[in-house]
Amino acid sequence: MPDEIVVRVFDIVGGPLCVSADDGQTVHDRIAPLLRDGHKAAVSFDRVDTVISAFLNAAIGQLYGEFPEERIRELLSVRDMSADDLVLLKRVVDNAKLYFKNRREFDQAWQEEVGDEE
Amino acid sequence: MIHYLLAVRSDREGFEHLAAMAVDARELFASRLEVDFSRCGSFDANMASPLAAVLARIADRFNAIEIVNVPVAIETILRKNDFLASYGYRAIDDESQTTLPFRRIQRSDEGRFADYLEQHLRGKGIPDLTDGLGKALKQSIFEVFQNAVIHSESQLGVFVCGQFYPQAQRLVVTMADAGVGIRTNVRRYLRTNVSSADAIRWALEGGHTTKTGSQPGGVGLKFLRDVVEANEGTIQVASRLGFYEYRGGQEKLEKLAADLPGTSVNIEVDTSNTGNYRLPSEVLPGEIF
Numbered sequence: 001m002p003d004e005i006v007v008r009v010f011d012i013v014g015g016p017l018c019v020s021a022d023d024g025q026t027v028h029d030r031i032a033p034l035l036r037d038g039h040k041a042a043v044s045f046d047r048v049d050t051v052i053s054a055f056l057n058a059a060i061g062q063l064y065g066e067f068p069e070e071r072i073r074e075l076l077s078v079r080d081m082s083a084d085d086l087v088l089l090k091r092v093v094d095n096a097k098l099y100f101k102n103r104r105e106f107d108q109a110w111q112e113e114v115g116d117e118e
Numbered sequence: 119m120i121h122y123l124l125a126v127r128s129d130r131e132g133f134e135h136l137a138a139m140a141v142d143a144r145e146l147f148a149s150r151l152e153v154d155f156s157r158c159g160s161f162d163a164n165m166a167s168p169l170a171a172v173l174a175r176i177a178d179r180f181n182a183i184e185i186v187n188v189p190v191a192i193e194t195i196l197r198k199n200d201f202l203a204s205y206g207y208r209a210i211d212d213e214s215q216t217t218l219p220f221r222r223i224q225r226s227d228e229g230r231f232a233d234y235l236e237q238h239l240r241g242k243g244i245p246d247l248t249d250g251l252g253k254a255l256k257q258s259i260f261e262v263f264q265n266a267v268i269h270s271e272s273q274l275g276v277f278v279c280g281q282f283y284p285q286a287q288r289l290v291v292t293m294a295d296a297g298v299g300i301r302t303n304v305r306r307y308l309r310t311n312v313s314s315a316d317a318i319r320w321a322l323e324g325g326h327t328t329k330t331g332s333q334p335g336g337v338g339l340k341f342l343r344d345v346v347e348a349n350e351g352t353i354q355v356a357s358r359l360g361f362y363e364y365r366g367g368q369e370k371l372e373k374l375a376a377d378l379p380g381t382s383v384n385i386e387v388d389t390s391n392t393g394n395y396r397l398p399s400e401v402l403p404g405e406i407f
């Protein structure tokens with residue numbers, strides 16, 4: 001077993017577009033067990049040409065709901081990502097930290113309670 | 119019933135005229151709607167998306183829809199972008215290649231949306247779609263589509279089209295859904311009776327999301343705003359009774375005169391402004407987590 005396992009996003013998604021939350025979930029589902037088992041994981045965006053926040057929220061952002069920040073910092077790294085996309089990922093990560101601190105319940109019943117008035 | 123559609127440009131009035139039709143036909147069931155264009159002085163090609171979203175909801179109540187008396191200039195526009203093909207009109211070849219044709223794409227069919235952009239965004243005034251403005255615009259369009267996929271609850275899909283204006287060097291892309299609208303989601307989340315306009319304002323703030331599950335949100339629309347701001351372009355969002363516009367550095371938030379179902383987003387960029395689209399601040403890979 002190598003010291004660090006490379007998670008190749010292009011191969012998991014099956015192409016250069018990382019533009020859906022569903023694909024992000026698939027990538028998450030490959031990363032999370034590695035972290036759970038204490039492996040170091042390097043997420044590679046080699047050959048990926050488009051990535052959006054909805055993908056990154058699912059793939060990486062939601063890890064902050066499952067692992068402590070220190071554990072993620074210790075085990076997870078990214079590589080082969082453009083400077084622009086790194087800034088976007090940083091926004092997603094900072095946002096995820098806040099999101100899980102302030103998470104609240106969604107109230108499906110509300111719509112019925114308030115009716116249609118403005 | 120007959121509805122006389124008034125002019126539909128990419129502005130608040132245009133959305134109001136579409137909303138007026140939705141309201142007019144609200145009670146129509148298993149009947150027939152004739153959309154009469156004889157009083158429609160002009161129609162922006164990209165606005166075929168919200169028009170289609172309104173008509174899809176009307177058709178979903180088992181109504182037959184007919185489009186009649188379309189002035190020649192408008193007919194040409196809407197045949198060129200394929201919108202009128204669904205209503206028995208023959209398509210016209212878009213020889214100048216300035217149209218992003220009208221398509222209705224199911225929320226589950228994300229691959230088809232990616233193929234659509236791959237095929238039709240090329241040659242619309244942006245030479246490189248892998249860097250700068252091209253990359254940022256593509257990301258922005260995908261962000262809006264994903265928002266519709268995640269939040270709209272639209273059973274009728276997402277409606278997309280666009281138009282490139284070579285002389286003005288402007289490209290407009292419009293996505294509309296026939297879903298619950300931004301207001302419903304924000305009300306459910308905030309548990310307060312916010313207006314449609316305030317709900318749009320809230321949703322556009324960075325870090326604001328109505329998600330509550332395991333996947334965070336609240337970055338995408340802020341990203342879109344930053345890209346359009348850097349480009350000095352325009353964003354319009356119309357949803358239920360709310361209308362938001364960002365243009366020339368100014369934000370405008372207004373109430374629509376009638377209830378427009380779902381959510382429509384217009385993104386207009388200046389294709390000559392290929393300046394710097396880097397998001398503010400540089401980040402090193404080691405500083406991410």
